[in-house]
Amino acid sequence: MKKVTLSLLTCVLVSTLMNADDLQKAFKETKMTGELKAQYFDRPHVDGKNDTISLVGGNVNLNTGLYYGFGAGFTFQTSHRVSKSIEGNTNEYINTMDVSGSVLSQSYLSYSLTDTIFKIGRQYITTPLLAGSGSRMIKESFEGITLENKSLPKTTITLAYVNKFQGRTNGLGDAPKFNNIYKNSTPIPLQVAKTFKNAYTLYATNNSIDKLTLRAQILKVNVDKKNADKTNADKSVQYFDASYNLFGVNVAGQYINSKNAKVKGSLFGLKASGNIAMVNITGIYTNTSGKGTVYSGLGGAADASFSAFPLHGGGVTYTKDTNTKVIVLATNIKGATIVGYMGQVKSDHKVGPAKYTKIDGGGAFVQYAFNKSFSAKVMYEHASFNTLKHASDMFRVYTSYKF
Numbered sequence: 001m002k003k004v005t006l007s008l009l010t011c012v013l014v015s016t017l018m019n020a021d022d023l024q025k026a027f028k029e030t031k032m033t034g035e036l037k038a039q040y041f042d043r044p045h046v047d048g049k050n051d052t053i054s055l056v057g058g059n060v061n062l063n064t065g066l067y068y069g070f071g072a073g074f075t076f077q078t079s080h081r082v083s084k085s086i087e088g089n090t091n092e093y094i095n096t097m098d099v100s101g102s103v104l105s106q107s108y109l110s111y112s113l114t115d116t117i118f119k120i121g122r123q124y125i126t127t128p129l130l131a132g133s134g135s136r137m138i139k140e141s142f143e144g145i146t147l148e149n150k151s152l153p154k155t156t157i158t159l160a161y162v163n164k165f166q167g168r169t170n171g172l173g174d175a176p177k178f179n180n181i182y183k184n185s186t187p188i189p190l191q192v193a194k195t196f197k198n199a200y201t202l203y204a205t206n207n208s209i210d211k212l213t214l215r216a217q218i219l220k221v222n223v224d225k226k227n228a229d230k231t232n233a234d235k236s237v238q239y240f241d242a243s244y245n246l247f248g249v250n251v252a253g254q255y256i257n258s259k260n261a262k263v264k265g266s267l268f269g270l271k272a273s274g275n276i277a278m279v280n281i282t283g284i285y286t287n288t289s290g291k292g293t294v295y296s297g298l299g300g301a302a303d304a305s306f307s308a309f310p311l312h313g314g315g316v317t318y319t320k321d322t323n324t325k326v327i328v329l330a331t332n333i334k335g336a337t338i339v340g341y342m343g344q345v346k347s348d349h350k351v352g353p354a355k356y357t358k359i360d361g362g363g364a365f366v367q368y369a370f371n372k373s374f375s376a377k378v379m380y381e382h383a384s385f386n387t388l389k390h391a392s393d394m395f396r397v398y399t400s401y402k403f
Contacts, residue, residue: 029065
Protein backbone atom coordinates (compact mmCIF):
# COMPACT_ATOMS: atom_id res chain seq x y z
CA MET A 1 0.00 0.00 0.00
CA LYS A 2 2.87 2.35 0.82
CA LYS A 3 4.51 1.61 -2.54
CA VAL A 4 1.27 2.28 -4.39
CA THR A 5 0.76 5.57 -2.52
CA LEU A 6 4.34 6.71 -3.18
CA SER A 7 4.05 5.79 -6.85
CA LEU A 8 0.83 7.78 -7.15
CA LEU A 9 2.39 10.84 -5.55
CA THR A 10 5.46 10.50 -7.78
CA CYS A 11 3.32 10.41 -10.91
CA VAL A 12 1.45 13.52 -9.81
CA LEU A 13 4.69 15.40 -9.13
CA VAL A 14 6.29 14.37 -12.44
CA SER A 15 3.24 15.28 -14.49
CA THR A 16 3.07 18.61 -12.67
CA LEU A 17 6.65 19.48 -13.60
CA MET A 18 5.89 18.73 -17.25
CA ASN A 19 3.41 21.59 -17.48
CA ALA A 20 4.94 24.83 -16.19
CA ASP A 21 1.94 27.04 -16.95
CA ASP A 22 -0.49 24.91 -14.97
CA LEU A 23 2.08 24.51 -12.21
CA GLN A 24 2.39 28.28 -11.91
CA LYS A 25 -1.40 28.62 -11.67
CA ALA A 26 -1.54 25.91 -8.98
CA PHE A 27 1.09 27.78 -6.96
CA LYS A 28 -0.84 31.04 -7.25
CA GLU A 29 -4.00 29.37 -5.96
CA THR A 30 -2.24 27.67 -3.05
CA LYS A 31 -3.34 29.14 0.28
CA MET A 32 -1.69 29.07 3.67
CA THR A 33 -3.63 29.97 6.81
CA GLY A 34 -2.98 29.55 10.49
CA GLU A 35 -4.06 30.20 14.04
CA LEU A 36 -2.33 31.04 17.30
CA LYS A 37 -4.24 29.86 20.38
CA ALA A 38 -4.12 30.09 24.14
CA GLN A 39 -6.48 28.17 26.45
CA TYR A 40 -7.07 27.98 30.19
CA PHE A 41 -9.28 25.30 31.82
CA ASP A 42 -10.41 24.90 35.42
CA ARG A 43 -12.19 21.65 36.31
CA PRO A 44 -13.21 20.25 39.73
CA HIS A 45 -13.05 16.74 41.16
CA VAL A 46 -16.01 15.15 42.94
CA ASP A 47 -14.21 15.88 46.25
CA GLY A 48 -14.21 19.62 45.58
CA LYS A 49 -10.54 19.91 44.58
CA ASN A 50 -9.62 21.53 41.28
CA ASP A 51 -7.38 20.79 38.32
CA THR A 52 -6.19 23.72 36.21
CA ILE A 53 -4.16 23.79 33.03
CA SER A 54 -3.07 26.41 30.49
CA LEU A 55 -1.58 25.87 27.06
CA VAL A 56 -0.42 27.80 24.01
CA GLY A 57 -0.17 26.50 20.49
CA GLY A 58 -1.82 26.70 17.13
CA ASN A 59 -1.94 25.29 13.65
CA VAL A 60 -0.77 25.95 10.10
CA ASN A 61 -2.88 24.89 7.10
CA LEU A 62 -1.72 24.53 3.51
CA ASN A 63 -4.21 23.92 0.70
CA THR A 64 -2.76 23.63 -2.77
CA GLY A 65 -4.34 24.93 -5.93
CA LEU A 66 -5.85 22.36 -8.28
CA TYR A 67 -3.82 20.74 -11.05
CA TYR A 68 -6.13 18.92 -13.48
CA GLY A 69 -8.49 18.42 -10.55
CA PHE A 70 -5.82 17.13 -8.17
CA GLY A 71 -4.99 18.94 -4.94
CA ALA A 72 -3.61 18.33 -1.48
CA GLY A 73 -4.12 19.60 2.05
CA PHE A 74 -1.93 19.65 5.11
CA THR A 75 -2.53 20.78 8.71
CA PHE A 76 0.19 20.87 11.34
CA GLN A 77 -0.94 21.25 14.98
CA THR A 78 1.16 22.03 18.02
CA SER A 79 0.46 22.43 21.74
CA HIS A 80 2.73 23.47 24.61
CA ARG A 81 1.89 23.23 28.30
CA VAL A 82 2.41 26.54 30.17
CA SER A 83 1.16 25.53 33.62
CA LYS A 84 -0.64 22.65 35.30
CA SER A 85 -2.01 22.14 38.80
CA ILE A 86 -3.42 18.74 39.76
CA GLU A 87 -4.93 18.77 43.26
CA GLY A 88 -6.72 15.43 43.16
CA ASN A 89 -5.39 11.92 42.75
CA THR A 90 -6.40 11.80 39.07
CA ASN A 91 -5.37 14.13 36.26
CA GLU A 92 -8.72 15.12 34.75
CA TYR A 93 -6.99 16.45 31.61
CA ILE A 94 -4.76 13.53 30.74
CA ASN A 95 -6.97 12.37 27.84
CA THR A 96 -8.24 15.75 26.66
CA MET A 97 -5.93 18.74 27.29
CA ASP A 98 -2.64 17.70 28.89
CA VAL A 99 -0.42 17.64 25.81
CA SER A 100 2.92 19.07 24.74
CA GLY A 101 3.89 18.11 21.24
CA SER A 102 3.01 18.33 17.57
CA VAL A 103 1.15 16.25 15.01
CA LEU A 104 0.42 16.36 11.28
CA SER A 105 -3.36 16.09 11.54
CA GLN A 106 -4.23 16.53 7.88
CA SER A 107 -2.29 15.11 4.97
CA TYR A 108 -4.58 14.19 2.11
CA LEU A 109 -4.70 14.00 -1.65
CA SER A 110 -7.91 15.26 -3.27
CA TYR A 111 -9.51 15.08 -6.67
CA SER A 112 -12.34 17.37 -7.80
CA LEU A 113 -14.61 16.68 -10.76
CA THR A 114 -17.66 18.90 -11.40
CA ASP A 115 -19.84 18.32 -8.31
CA THR A 116 -17.70 15.63 -6.65
CA ILE A 117 -14.73 15.87 -4.28
CA PHE A 118 -12.67 12.81 -3.36
CA LYS A 119 -10.14 12.80 -0.48
CA ILE A 120 -7.78 10.11 0.76
CA GLY A 121 -5.52 10.36 3.80
CA ARG A 122 -5.62 12.19 7.12
CA GLN A 123 -8.50 14.66 7.25
CA TYR A 124 -11.01 16.47 9.44
CA ILE A 125 -14.55 15.08 9.21
CA THR A 126 -17.65 16.80 10.55
CA THR A 127 -20.98 14.95 10.43
CA PRO A 128 -23.53 14.21 13.18
CA LEU A 129 -22.28 10.64 13.81
CA LEU A 130 -18.64 10.91 12.71
CA ALA A 131 -16.92 14.09 13.87
CA GLY A 132 -13.62 15.19 15.37
CA SER A 133 -13.85 17.68 18.24
CA GLY A 134 -12.02 21.00 17.99
CA SER A 135 -12.84 22.27 21.48
CA ARG A 136 -9.36 21.48 22.87
CA MET A 137 -5.91 22.60 21.83
CA ILE A 138 -5.43 19.61 19.48
CA LYS A 139 -8.33 18.97 17.11
CA GLU A 140 -9.28 15.35 16.49
CA SER A 141 -8.78 13.87 13.03
CA PHE A 142 -9.42 10.69 11.04
CA GLU A 143 -7.54 8.73 8.40
CA GLY A 144 -9.49 7.24 5.55
CA ILE A 145 -11.45 8.08 2.41
CA THR A 146 -14.30 10.56 1.86
CA LEU A 147 -16.43 11.27 -1.19
CA GLU A 148 -18.75 14.29 -1.34
CA ASN A 149 -21.22 14.77 -4.18
CA LYS A 150 -23.60 17.68 -4.93
CA SER A 151 -25.03 16.53 -8.26
CA LEU A 152 -28.62 16.41 -7.02
CA PRO A 153 -30.36 19.80 -6.61
CA LYS A 154 -29.82 21.29 -3.14
CA THR A 155 -28.53 17.94 -1.89
CA THR A 156 -25.15 16.93 -0.51
CA ILE A 157 -24.23 13.26 -0.15
CA THR A 158 -21.13 12.19 1.77
CA LEU A 159 -19.56 8.74 1.92
CA ALA A 160 -16.71 8.05 4.34
CA TYR A 161 -14.54 5.13 5.38
CA VAL A 162 -12.07 5.47 8.26
CA ASN A 163 -9.72 3.03 9.96
CA LYS A 164 -7.57 5.32 12.09
CA PHE A 165 -8.24 8.12 14.55
CA GLN A 166 -6.12 10.87 16.10
CA GLY A 167 -7.37 12.01 19.49
CA ARG A 168 -6.57 15.06 21.61
CA THR A 169 -3.60 13.54 23.47
CA ASN A 170 -1.84 10.19 23.64
CA GLY A 171 -3.02 9.74 27.24
CA LEU A 172 0.53 10.24 28.53
CA GLY A 173 0.97 14.00 28.16
CA ASP A 174 2.40 13.90 24.64
CA ALA A 175 1.06 14.54 21.15
CA PRO A 176 -1.50 12.05 19.85
CA LYS A 177 -0.79 9.60 17.05
CA PHE A 178 -3.02 8.05 14.43
CA ASN A 179 -4.12 4.67 15.70
CA ASN A 180 -6.95 2.21 15.34
CA ILE A 181 -10.34 3.66 16.23
CA TYR A 182 -10.68 4.37 19.95
CA LYS A 183 -13.76 3.52 21.93
CA ASN A 184 -15.79 6.75 21.73
CA SER A 185 -13.09 9.47 21.71
CA THR A 186 -11.02 8.63 24.78
CA PRO A 187 -7.61 6.97 24.32
CA ILE A 188 -7.55 3.42 25.69
CA PRO A 189 -4.83 0.74 25.85
CA LEU A 190 -3.44 -0.27 22.47
CA GLN A 191 -4.50 -3.89 22.83
CA VAL A 192 -8.12 -2.76 23.15
CA ALA A 193 -7.84 -0.17 20.37
CA LYS A 194 -6.68 -2.93 18.00
CA THR A 195 -10.05 -4.67 18.30
CA PHE A 196 -11.54 -1.95 16.08
CA LYS A 197 -11.10 -2.59 12.38
CA ASN A 198 -12.92 0.23 10.60
CA ALA A 199 -16.03 2.35 10.31
CA TYR A 200 -18.04 3.65 7.38
CA THR A 201 -20.91 6.09 6.99
CA LEU A 202 -23.40 7.57 4.54
CA TYR A 203 -24.62 11.11 5.22
CA ALA A 204 -27.09 13.26 3.25
CA THR A 205 -28.49 16.77 3.60
CA ASN A 206 -31.32 18.29 1.57
CA ASN A 207 -32.81 21.79 1.23
CA SER A 208 -35.16 21.19 -1.72
CA ILE A 209 -38.19 22.53 0.12
CA ASP A 210 -38.04 26.19 1.05
CA LYS A 211 -37.29 26.78 4.76
CA LEU A 212 -36.94 23.01 5.38
CA THR A 213 -33.61 21.29 6.07
CA LEU A 214 -33.37 17.50 6.24
CA ARG A 215 -30.35 15.49 7.41
CA ALA A 216 -29.94 11.71 7.60
CA GLN A 217 -26.98 9.47 8.38
CA ILE A 218 -26.06 5.85 9.04
CA LEU A 219 -22.84 4.68 10.69
CA LYS A 220 -21.40 1.20 11.06
CA VAL A 221 -18.41 0.34 13.27
CA ASN A 222 -16.72 -3.03 12.82
CA VAL A 223 -14.42 -4.76 15.29
CA ASP A 224 -11.93 -7.61 15.18
CA LYS A 225 -14.10 -10.56 16.23
CA LYS A 226 -11.09 -12.53 17.49
CA ASN A 227 -10.12 -9.90 20.06
CA ALA A 228 -13.40 -8.07 20.75
CA ASP A 229 -15.13 -8.32 24.11
CA LYS A 230 -18.55 -7.25 25.36
CA THR A 231 -17.47 -3.60 25.66
CA ASN A 232 -16.02 -3.51 22.14
CA ALA A 233 -18.66 -5.04 19.91
CA ASP A 234 -19.93 -4.07 16.47
CA LYS A 235 -22.03 -0.92 16.55
CA SER A 236 -24.56 0.64 14.22
CA VAL A 237 -26.51 3.87 14.49
CA GLN A 238 -29.01 5.80 12.39
CA TYR A 239 -29.62 9.54 12.66
CA PHE A 240 -32.31 11.86 11.28
CA ASP A 241 -33.25 15.46 11.91
CA ALA A 242 -35.46 18.07 10.29
CA SER A 243 -35.76 21.80 10.88
CA TYR A 244 -38.36 24.23 9.50
CA ASN A 245 -38.73 27.99 9.76
CA LEU A 246 -42.34 28.87 10.48
CA PHE A 247 -43.38 32.50 11.02
CA GLY A 248 -39.96 33.45 12.33
CA VAL A 249 -39.68 30.40 14.61
CA ASN A 250 -37.33 27.53 13.83
CA VAL A 251 -38.79 24.16 14.83
CA ALA A 252 -36.61 21.05 14.73
CA GLY A 253 -36.84 17.38 15.61
CA GLN A 254 -34.24 14.62 15.78
CA TYR A 255 -34.14 10.84 16.13
CA ILE A 256 -31.17 8.58 16.94
CA ASN A 257 -31.44 4.80 16.93
CA SER A 258 -28.42 2.67 17.85
CA LYS A 259 -27.35 -0.91 18.42
CA ASN A 260 -24.25 -1.72 20.46
CA ALA A 261 -23.76 -5.49 20.26
CA LYS A 262 -27.31 -6.63 21.04
CA VAL A 263 -28.21 -3.60 23.17
CA LYS A 264 -30.58 -1.17 21.47
CA GLY A 265 -31.29 2.43 22.43
CA SER A 266 -33.01 5.43 20.88
CA LEU A 267 -33.26 9.17 21.47
CA PHE A 268 -35.98 11.60 20.39
CA GLY A 269 -35.52 15.37 20.58
CA LEU A 270 -37.44 18.57 19.94
CA LYS A 271 -36.17 22.14 19.66
CA ALA A 272 -37.87 25.48 19.03
CA SER A 273 -36.09 28.81 18.65
CA GLY A 274 -37.32 32.36 18.04
CA ASN A 275 -36.63 36.02 18.79
CA ILE A 276 -38.36 38.34 21.24
CA ALA A 277 -36.98 41.83 20.70
CA MET A 278 -33.16 41.46 20.77
CA VAL A 279 -33.15 38.13 22.62
CA ASN A 280 -33.22 34.71 20.97
CA ILE A 281 -35.00 32.07 23.08
CA THR A 282 -34.54 28.32 22.52
CA GLY A 283 -36.38 25.50 24.25
CA ILE A 284 -35.06 21.92 24.05
CA TYR A 285 -36.37 18.53 25.12
CA THR A 286 -34.88 15.05 24.59
CA ASN A 287 -35.98 11.61 25.78
CA THR A 288 -34.34 8.18 25.53
CA SER A 289 -35.81 4.70 25.48
CA GLY A 290 -34.65 1.13 24.88
CA LYS A 291 -32.59 -1.41 26.79
CA GLY A 292 -29.36 0.56 27.03
CA THR A 293 -27.40 3.75 26.48
CA VAL A 294 -27.72 5.30 23.04
CA TYR A 295 -24.49 5.08 21.03
CA SER A 296 -23.85 8.56 19.58
CA GLY A 297 -21.04 7.81 17.12
CA LEU A 298 -17.27 8.19 16.67
CA GLY A 299 -15.20 11.20 17.72
CA GLY A 300 -15.52 13.78 20.47
CA ALA A 301 -17.91 15.92 18.42
CA ALA A 302 -20.27 13.03 17.62
CA ASP A 303 -22.62 14.44 20.23
CA ALA A 304 -25.63 15.44 18.17
CA SER A 305 -28.20 15.48 20.99
CA PHE A 306 -30.01 18.84 21.07
CA SER A 307 -29.69 18.87 24.86
CA ALA A 308 -25.89 18.42 25.15
CA PHE A 309 -24.35 21.02 27.48
CA PRO A 310 -21.42 23.03 26.00
CA LEU A 311 -18.90 22.01 28.71
CA HIS A 312 -20.20 18.88 30.42
CA GLY A 313 -21.35 17.46 27.08
CA GLY A 314 -24.29 15.19 26.38
CA GLY A 315 -23.06 11.89 27.81
CA VAL A 316 -25.74 11.54 30.48
CA THR A 317 -28.51 12.56 28.07
CA TYR A 318 -27.92 9.32 26.12
CA THR A 319 -28.54 7.09 29.19
CA LYS A 320 -31.61 4.88 28.89
CA ASP A 321 -34.96 6.19 30.20
CA THR A 322 -33.64 9.73 30.62
CA ASN A 323 -35.33 13.02 29.76
CA THR A 324 -33.60 16.38 29.51
CA LYS A 325 -35.01 19.91 29.39
CA VAL A 326 -32.94 22.99 28.49
CA ILE A 327 -33.72 26.67 27.88
CA VAL A 328 -31.23 29.01 26.19
CA LEU A 329 -31.19 32.81 25.98
CA ALA A 330 -28.84 34.57 23.56
CA THR A 331 -28.24 38.13 22.47
CA ASN A 332 -25.63 40.39 20.92
CA ILE A 333 -24.56 43.61 22.65
CA LYS A 334 -22.06 45.90 20.93
CA GLY A 335 -20.48 43.04 19.04
CA ALA A 336 -20.35 40.64 21.99
CA THR A 337 -22.35 37.40 21.79
CA ILE A 338 -23.82 36.58 25.20
CA VAL A 339 -25.47 33.22 25.89
CA GLY A 340 -27.05 31.89 29.09
CA TYR A 341 -28.72 28.52 29.63
CA MET A 342 -30.14 26.21 32.28
CA GLY A 343 -31.54 22.71 32.29
CA GLN A 344 -32.34 19.51 34.13
CA VAL A 345 -31.54 15.86 33.42
CA LYS A 346 -33.66 13.15 35.08
CA SER A 347 -33.16 9.40 34.76
CA ASP A 348 -35.20 6.44 35.92
CA HIS A 349 -31.93 4.62 36.60
CA LYS A 350 -28.94 5.27 38.85
CA VAL A 351 -26.08 6.60 36.73
CA GLY A 352 -22.35 6.04 37.23
CA PRO A 353 -20.42 5.24 40.42
CA ALA A 354 -22.19 8.10 42.24
CA LYS A 355 -25.58 6.57 41.33
CA TYR A 356 -27.21 9.94 40.68
CA THR A 357 -30.63 10.23 39.07
CA LYS A 358 -30.88 14.00 38.58
CA ILE A 359 -28.63 16.82 37.42
CA ASP A 360 -29.48 20.51 37.61
CA GLY A 361 -27.18 22.69 35.57
CA GLY A 362 -26.66 25.95 33.78
CA GLY A 363 -24.04 28.28 32.49
CA ALA A 364 -23.09 31.19 30.29
CA PHE A 365 -20.46 32.32 27.84
CA VAL A 366 -19.37 35.57 26.24
CA GLN A 367 -17.61 35.70 22.89
CA TYR A 368 -16.13 38.84 21.35
CA ALA A 369 -14.18 39.47 18.15
CA PHE A 370 -11.81 42.41 18.58
CA ASN A 371 -11.19 42.38 14.83
CA LYS A 372 -11.38 39.88 11.96
CA SER A 373 -8.32 38.03 13.30
CA PHE A 374 -8.40 38.18 17.10
CA SER A 375 -11.24 36.82 19.26
CA ALA A 376 -11.82 35.59 22.81
CA LYS A 377 -14.41 33.44 24.59
CA VAL A 378 -15.05 33.00 28.32
CA MET A 379 -17.24 30.08 29.45
CA TYR A 380 -18.65 28.96 32.80
CA GLU A 381 -20.92 26.01 33.58
CA HIS A 382 -22.40 24.66 36.82
CA ALA A 383 -23.83 21.18 37.40
CA SER A 384 -25.14 19.76 40.68
CA PHE A 385 -25.83 16.04 41.13
CA ASN A 386 -28.46 14.85 43.61
CA THR A 387 -26.11 12.29 45.25
CA LEU A 388 -22.88 14.34 45.34
CA LYS A 389 -21.81 16.80 48.01
CA HIS A 390 -19.82 19.00 45.63
CA ALA A 391 -21.10 20.56 42.42
CA SER A 392 -19.12 20.57 39.18
CA ASP A 393 -18.18 24.11 38.15
CA MET A 394 -16.18 24.34 34.92
CA PHE A 395 -14.44 27.49 33.70
CA ARG A 396 -12.67 27.97 30.37
CA VAL A 397 -10.97 30.81 28.51
CA TYR A 398 -10.21 30.62 24.79
CA THR A 399 -8.21 33.17 22.77
CA SER A 400 -7.52 32.90 19.07
CA TYR A 401 -5.58 34.88 16.47
CA LYS A 402 -6.11 33.73 12.89
CA PHE A 403 -3.87 34.68 9.99
